[in-house]
Each structure stands twice: as C-alpha cells, then as structure tokens.
Amino acid sequence: MKAKLVLLFLVAVLSVSAQKGKPLFPGQPGLVSYTYRNFLSKDMPATLDSIKALGFKDMEFSSLFGKTPAELKALLDERGIQCSSFGVSYDDLLNKTEEVVQNAKTLGAQYVRVAGMPHKGALTLEEAKSAVADFNRIGKILKEQYGLTFIYHEHGFEFQPYEQGTLFDYIVTKTNPLYVSFELDILWAFLPGQDPEVILNKYGSRCRALHLKDLKKGVPRGNLSGGTPQDNDVVLGTGQIDLPAVLRSAKRAGIKHYYIEDESSNVLKQVPQSIAYLKSLTQ
Numbered sequence: 001m002k003a004k005l006v007l008l009f010l011v012a013v014l015s016v017s018a019q020k021g022k023p024l025f026p027g028q029p030g031l032v033s034y035t036y037r038n039f040l041s042k043d044m045p046a047t048l049d050s051i052k053a054l055g056f057k058d059m060e061f062s063s064l065f066g067k068t069p070a071e072l073k074a075l076l077d078e079r080g081i082q083c084s085s086f087g088v089s090y091d092d093l094l095n096k097t098e099e100v101v102q103n104a105k106t107l108g109a110q111y112v113r114v115a116g117m118p119h120k121g122a123l124t125l126e127e128a129k130s131a132v133a134d135f136n137r138i139g140k141i142l143k144e145q146y147g148l149t150f151i152y153h154e155h156g157f158e159f160q161p162y163e164q165g166t167l168f169d170y171i172v173t174k175t176n177p178l179y180v181s182f183e184l185d186i187l188w189a190f191l192p193g194q195d196p197e198v199i200l201n202k203y204g205s206r207c208r209a210l211h212l213k214d215l216k217k218g219v220p221r222g223n224l225s226g227g228t229p230q231d232n233d234v235v236l237g238t239g240q241i242d243l244p245a246v247l248r249s250a251k252r253a254g255i256k257h258y259y260i261e262d263e264s265s266n267v268l269k270q271v272p273q274s275i276a277y278l279k280s281l282t283q
Contacts, residue, residue: 024247024281029212030058032261035271040065045075052079054272060113060259062087069106084257085111085209090118093138101146111208112142113183115153123157128167132174139179151208153183157226159192172203182206187213190241193222197249204253211261214239230263236274244281
C-alpha cells in the first residue's frame with residue numbers, strides 16, 4: 001500500500017511538472033503592419049521577406065503602403081501570409097464603406113477595424129453615444145451584407161469614468177454583439193489604469209483580437225490622453241504589464257488573433273525578442 005501511494009504521488013508530481021511545461025502562448029503571434037511602417041513604405045517585398053523569416057503568417061494592415069489591394073494580396077500570398085484584419089479610419093468607415101468593403105474582401109480580411117473615435121478633449125457621453133450608433137449601423141451592414149466583422153480598437157481615452165465604470169464599459173454594453181466586436185490593445189488599457197486581464201475576464205466574449213504590447217517601466221499610469229511617446233513600447237515581458245495573466249485570460253476568452261504591435265524606433269531588435277519571450281512562457 002505504501003509503495004502504491006508513493007507511486008501515485010510521483011505520478012501526480014510528474015503530471016503537474018508536465019502541465020507547467022506546456023506553452024502558455026497559443027502558437028505563432030501575428031503582426032500589426034504599423035510595427036514595420038517605415039520599412040514597408042520603402043521596400044515592401046524585402047520587408048515582407050523579413051517578416052516571413054521571423055515566422056509571421058498573420059497580419060493586420062492599417063495601410064496599403066502605396067499598393068493596390070490586389071498587389072498587396074499577391075505579395076502576401078507569395079509568402080504564405082494572411083491579412084486577417086484591415087484597419088481603416090473612422091471617416092472612411094462611415095463615408096467610404098463600399099470601398100472599405102471591397103479592399104477588405106480583396107485582401108481576404110475577416111475583420112474591418114477602427115482605432116479611436118471623434119472626440120474633443122476628454123471623451124464625453126454624447127461622443128460615445130454617437131460612436132455607438134455609428135458602430136451598430138455600420139457593423140450591421142458589414143455583417144449582413146458582406147459577411148465581415150467590425151472590430152473596435154480602444155485607444156485609452158475611452159476609460160473616462162462613467163457611472164460605476166467607464167465610457168469603455170458603456171460602449172461595450174450599448175453596442176450590439178451581433179455586429180460589433182472588439183480588439184483589445186493591452187497597452188492602451190493598462191496606461192489609463194485598467195488591467196487588461198480584468199477586461200478580458202469581463203468582456204472576453206466580445207473580443208476577437210489583442211494587440212500585444214508592453215509599457216516601459218517607470219511610465220506613470222492614469223493617462224487617458226490616448227497618447228504616449230512611441231519608445232515607451234518595449235520588448236514584451238520587460239515592461240509593466242503582467243503578460244502571463246493577460247494571456248491566460250485571453251485563452252479562456254477564446255481570443256482568435258494575437259498581433260504584436262511595437263510602435264518604437266527599435267523594432268528590428270525588439271520584435272524578435274518579443275517573439276522569443278512569448279515562446280518561452282509555460283504554464
């Protein structure tokens with residue numbers, strides 16, 4: 001009996017050890033084109049070759065970088081890279097909807113993404129209400145007429161206090177989940193003073209994608225301006241954000257796309273380090 005108990009204990013210990021050795025991050029991350037904006041605008045084929053060499057197969061584009069959608073799609077297809085999300089301006093979403101749709105369709109994107117909304121100074125309830133109405137209306141058109149999903153990318157200023165929560169809470173709860181989904185930029189949640197993992201635990205079912213970023217140590221939180229110096233973006237795991245906690249919450253939420261976004265001037269060095277960090281995480 002004693003030997004049997006010892007054996008069961010050893011099996012349990014080995015099982016826990018094996019579980020701890022499982023990768024925490026689900027596969028290869030995607031990439032936001034803005035990360036390599038300065039290189040894509042100068043030599044797209046060579047830059048895409050470098051992106052492919054890093055292992056990226058999924059990208060979110062916010063610009064065509066002087067190419068037609070068909071030209072960009074061909075370059076991506078040659079390298080086995082998909083464009084899963086196409087970012088556009090708020091104005092284009094509303095006033096050039098047909099063009100946005102055709103571009104997204106040509107690129108093969110599933111999502112049409114907008115980052116930010118019109119506001120003057122601190123975001124107001126009226127400005128949030130106006131955006132909610134626009135998102136519900138356009139999101140319905142995109143979904144029902146074209147089979148595309150609209151996603152909104154928050155930019156920090158949405159976390160103005162409102163009632164028992166924030167205007168971000170208002171936007172999420174007042175938009176129709178059938179037509180409006182979200183892309184959580186974890187830096188733009190963290191910098192204003194929120195915890196991205198808490199948001200994912202609360203609204204994860206509404207989120208389709210994450211922007212993976214980290215905030216330089218020492219940068220104070222509570223900034224709702226929607227802006228911070230770009231070199232405050234640092235290698236994942238070297239800043240202030242608890243990335244393992246975020247990734248665990250994202251996994252529970254069933255997030256489909258994880259895009260690395262690094263706005264800094266040091267992306268050639270930092271992006272490979274961020275990839276290595278993600279691959280080093282175990283649970």
